[in-house]
Amino acid sequence: MNDEGLLLSVRRALRDQLGNQPGINRRHFIKLAGFSGAGLVLAAASPAPLLAAQGADVAAANAATNVELNAFVEISTDGTITIYSANAEMGQGIKTALPMIIAEELGARWEDVRVVQSPIDEDRYGRQFAGGSTTVNRTFDQMRQMGASAREMFISAGSLVMEVPRTELKTEDSRVVHDSGRYMTFAQLATLAAKQEVPDPEALNFKDREDYRIIGSFKSGVDNLAITTGLALFGIDAQVPDMLFAAYQKCPAIGGKVVSANLDVIRKLPGVVDAFLVEGNGDPKALLDGVAIVGNTTHAVFSAKRQLEVVWDESAASKDSWTALSAEGRTLHGKRGPDLVIDKGDVADEFSNPDNTVLDAYYEYPFVAHLCMEPMNATADYRRGEPGQKDTVELWVPHQGPVRAYEPLRELFQLESDQVTLHQMRLGGSFGRRVYTEYICEVTEISRRVGKPVKLTWTREDDIHHDFFRVGGFQSVKAAVNPQGQLVAFEDHFIGMEQDGNPVMGSRFRVNEFPIENVASAYVSQTMLGIKTPCGPWRAPGSNTNAFVTQSFLAEVAHAARRDYVEFLLEILGERRWFEEGNIRSLNTGRAADVIRKAARESGWGRELPVGRGLGLAFYFCHAAHVAEVAEVSVDADRNLTIHKITAAVDVGPIINMSGALSQVKGSIVDGLSTAMLQKITMEDGRIEQSNFNNYPVLRIPQTPQVDVHFIQSDYEPTGLGEPALPPLAPAVGNAIFAANGERLRKMPFSEAGYTLV
């Protein structure tokens, strides 16, 4: 909510939506939306119900004129500032944060800003993908440019009308203000500003940090009113006139081919319009074989799906077994792998030195699922071209980067990008899940076959069985400390997973993984086990498991050397230095030491605690972020675990939206705790054994700990926060459990060792 007018119009729209009969209201809204230029843009970007809000808004503001200052900024003569958000919003907060950057440079009053999801058009908006915690950093300068460019156009307009030099003008609170205090509003100057020359981007100046009024403040998400009143936003909310509903059944063992199904029975079931076999291209990221059921409601097709009897050819399907994989991993404990990642110094010499203390251990972590609250879905309207015309498809997709659909749609359906219209819908969670496009390909095929618009919704069971999982794996680790208690050698045998000869996403140990760069002798080798289970990015891929192993094991080593873990870490980090000056993805030991010290100080590190209570710290560097977390826990004799508090210290440079930043850290900690304590996906004979919330646990509100977040807002460039607060959580909790009761946990989830979060 950022505008009283918007609030009223949404309320009005809400009333309309409630008061009207279904079917009628949709057409009504589409008509409303067609009233003005801005409405047409919205119409292209939004499904009908979404227009309920925006259409009414447009109609209410119909008398006002909207002028464009650049691709991201429009000003209305009624004072409303429209800022386009070009990237996917999945809960990471950029739909609010990026417009805040524009508004800051523009000199806008935040309450005047209305944020609208832009159409998909990379020529106009730049790269339209969100992922890898990269968006804030990647677009910070672009957003500043858009805001500053529009600001300069307002100053030019103000200079003309007020007849004063540009140098005596500035913008603030949606006004152009003269040194004398005289001012004109953006609304008054809008039309003239739009006619001013667009400044050279190279010549633009940006605000100094100390002058920020919007950046760094606490702003509520721009979609909150729609979210809390139930307006359409998400992919699954898309509604297209005459739309049918679909379900899609794929082989429970990944990669199985469909032979036949009881289609005659299915087609006669209530509400079912059609059912048919789909021959895919064998690529889980594009289109796998399956059976499509199309009907009048989602309930009709979900019910029919339960009656399906399918004959699958599983000869080429996955036979993966977690039991077999974990048994194979254990046989490799203490051995080296065939692939060398790094060999520096002389680990053999350090391990054989009788004066050194040598420790080795074996760590394990399972596959986990994404379990987005909104199951995979998409809506397609495939239209066959008239004779001589090309086919087209219009798609409403909750996806991190919808343009990724162009390539598979070209391969599967010979649709060029100019035949495809994509609408970016809000994502009901993603965590890395919605980077593949198979659900988009599936719905396109189904709509093509039935010749009508179709909304495809996966059941929760489909969503878990056909996830692209966080890959599981194993690490055999070894370290040596000298008689002075200093870390002198570190070795890791990384046992990961591969497909078609390549490590799957997240299955790797980087050469700059901490503490490799900081220790004199290091040796990392790897073994890759072949799997067919699809894997993909899962919130801080690689980092979320490597942090658990390295930060738990280093704490083990510190304990063996009778060292305090904070002192031990600071000593390993050594002097303040940036390994690759200017590369934000390179470790900065000074920033690392600062967050470690901050987390230690704020958590009361080192104080005496009663028996059964302990503090555990972990530090991790990934996604250009330095993060340290301390867990304070109690454990009783039955391994009931109470988490009293998590203290986090985070350096991602300047914070854009304080509210969103706090949410990302706290959410990552809850997510990290859920994974560390509870979650495990297993598969046997290629079949995923978990299916829904009743057998795949997720952290609930009573188990949510108090989290204190401390940002160190250093002067480095701002970087993303969707992922990097997650990796340190598991080792911080594991280290705290060890401090509390002396038991070292080397396998996630901790529930398998008998721990219950209370």
Next chain:
Amino acid sequence: MPTYRLNVNDATQDVELTEDMPLLWALRDVLGLIGTKFGCGIAACGACTVLIDGVALRSCVVPVSAVVGKAVRTIEGLADNDNLHPLQQAWIEQDVAQCGYCQAGQIMSAAALLEANPTPSDTDIDAAMAGNYCRCGTYSRIRSAIHRAAGQSTAQYVNAAGERDA
């Protein structure tokens, strides 16, 4: 197909539905009320929570035949015309949502809680809200927003440095 007289958000209408259809899909696919969300289909996640005669229930397992003669309230009907429900207002002020998908269900569960217990403690909130999952982990702000809507202090959500923390 039988016809059912449904009372949703104070409006009564006759709708033809298959008798085993869960209320969730009648709301979403037939009535066009998409604010109520599908999450699991087995009453395990809470995303589809609505009020039936004031009681928070999972609409994904309640058949339409069971709500005839009862008052159904969904997130779309929580506001009193132009006035947002205090929970909706608090949810916006505390910026609870991340992805936002589960929040309609969270708010409906919270509405039933406040109806029964206008001044809930953290323990009361945890008990009432334990059936509503949030994958983004917004739980601490859900607590603070419920306290705020109940007119209770949210001072515990200000951190040691005096900064707003939720």
